[in-house]
Amino acid sequence: MNGLLRAEQLVVGWQQPATQPLDLTIAAGEIVGLTGPNGVGKSTLLAAFAGRAKVFSGRIEQRPGLRLALQRQDVPPVVGMPLSGRELLTLTGASPVGLPAWLADRLDIRLDKLSGGQRHYLTLWAILQAPADLVLLDEPTNNLDVAGVAHLTEHLRDQAAAGAGILVVSHDTAFVDAVCDRVIGLRGNDVG
Amino acid sequence: MSAELFLIPFLTGLACAIVLPVLGCYLRLRDEWLAALAYSHVAAAGALLALVAGMAPVLGGLVTAALAGAGRRLFARRLSGGASDALLLLAGWAGAVLLAANAPLAERLGHALFDGQLYFAGSEQLWPVASGGLVALLALRALSPRLLLARIYPDLFRLRGLAAWPTQVGFDLLAALSLAMATMSLGVMGAFALVFIPPWLAFRRAADWRSGLRWALAIGVLAYVAAFALALGLDQPFGPVLALLLVLVGLLVA
Structure with a gap:
């Protein structure tokens, strides 16, 4: 097949169908955005691509x-657990090279001692930098400040330029416009 | 003479005091610390059952704990929220107490298992505990990255097409067998105190995972040595002295 992933008339859900039929193709080096209102099944689609939700x-x-690599909205349960950022990156096989300065010097601090935004970006980085051909991101800009969003945007563009495919679910219109090559809008009754 | 008499029990307990705090860190990581108490009770019941049946108690404890460890995963989905561990714990406790109450042969061993009479340990216990402990530490080292990943990035196994069950079942078996071995020497609550309190304190203080393991190990070994000397000096059963000492250290630090 051409491309990394192709969906044809795909309907997914957990106990019952939760999405409208979707056609989608993602090629290497392409960043595709999935947008739409709450409850339309964006996260469920990512879960289905990752093999979690039912087709x-x-x-x-x-x-x-x-x-594949998948970033979910829920933060890993690290509160009360002595795990440093450096250990997290080692576990997923991610390199710390390229981390923003405001995180690079905090790698030896426990994850539960970091701020919510710092912890979110570090766990996101651990997934983004892990060896993967297609990265699935679910609301990656949650908890991030302007500097974090800017760094993420730049990094995703670099990663796509290096050949990775990226599928982004996000409500952040400015981020989606800045980073995506193509945007698919999901609606309750049809897919645009 | 007395030094020789107590050397083997001391070394047997020391091997447990090295393994249990490290194992406890991974049980705490997985929110499965109650399973440790369950395995100890099931092992005690198995040991008493084996004694009544004319078999070696250690073998009975190991076999029942291994069955509990392997079987626990089968019921985990139906019995969520720690229910499987609570049921195992209650079944083990009830079985052990009933056996001790109704079989005169089992009464003395029952008291020893629940009181934690480490001083009865002989060389037939030392070598299995020492070699089993070494195997357990090596196995934990090998399983560690997967156990940590299963906690912080559980999707990775599915995404990479890796089976998660060998890690889960392997760890359950390892924990059950280690707790069974330790219960035979330290008693039910002595083993539980070493598997619960040092990791609990270490997780509060440590800067990262490696130092957490080191903290837990250091707290466990120091508390064990102090409890051994105290129990010997005061002529008290070892298990309660160790548990009380660890509780006091825990309260002071917390």
Whole structure:
């Protein structure tokens, strides 16, 4: 197949269908945005691509040997756990090179001692920098300040230029406009 | 003479005091510390059952704890929220107390298992505990990255097409067998105190995971050595002295 991932007339959900039929293709080096109102099934679609949610109809085709990475909205449960940022990056195989200065010098601090935004960006970085061909991001700008969003935007563009495909679910219109090559708007009754 | 008499029990307990705090860090990581108490009670019941059946108590404790560890995963989905551990704990406790109450042969061993009479440990316990402890530490070292990833990035296994169950079942078995071995030497509550309190304190203070393991190990070994000397000097059962000492240290630090 051409591209990294292709969905045809895909309907997904957990116990019951939660999305309208969707056609989607993501190529290497492409950043695709998924937008739409709450409850339309954006996160469920990412979960289905990651093999978590159920496919009710249609199909998902992946390039053989495709390596996926998934960032979810819920933050990893690290409160009360002595795990440093450096250890987190080592675990996922992510490199600290390229981290913003406001995080690079805080790598040896426990994750539960970082601010919510710092912790979010570090866990996001651990996933973004882990070896992957296609990265699935669910509301990656949550908890990030302007500097964090700017750094993330630049980094995603660099990663796409290096050949990775990226699928972004986000309500942040400015971020989606700045980073995505293509945007698919999901609606309750149809897909635009 | 007395030094030789107490050397083997001391070394047996020391091996447990090295393994249990490290194991406890991973049980705490997985929010499964109640499982430790359950395994100890099930092992005690298994040891008493084996004794009544004319078999070696250590073998009975190990086998029942291993069955509990392997079987726990089967019921984990139906019995969420720690219910499987609570049921195991209650079943183990009830079985052990009933066996001790109704079989005269089991009464003495039952008291020893719940009181934690480390001083009865002989060389037939030292070598299995020492070699088993070494295997447990090596296995934990090998499992560590996967256990940590399963906690902070559980999606990774599915995304990479890796099976998560060998890690889960392997750890459950490792924890059950380690707790069973330790229960035979330190008693039910002595083993639980070493698996719960040092990691609890270490998680509060440590700067990262590695130092957390070191903190837990240091607290466990120091408390064990102090409790051994205290219990010996005061002629008291070892298990309660160790548990009380760790509780006091925990309250002071907390």
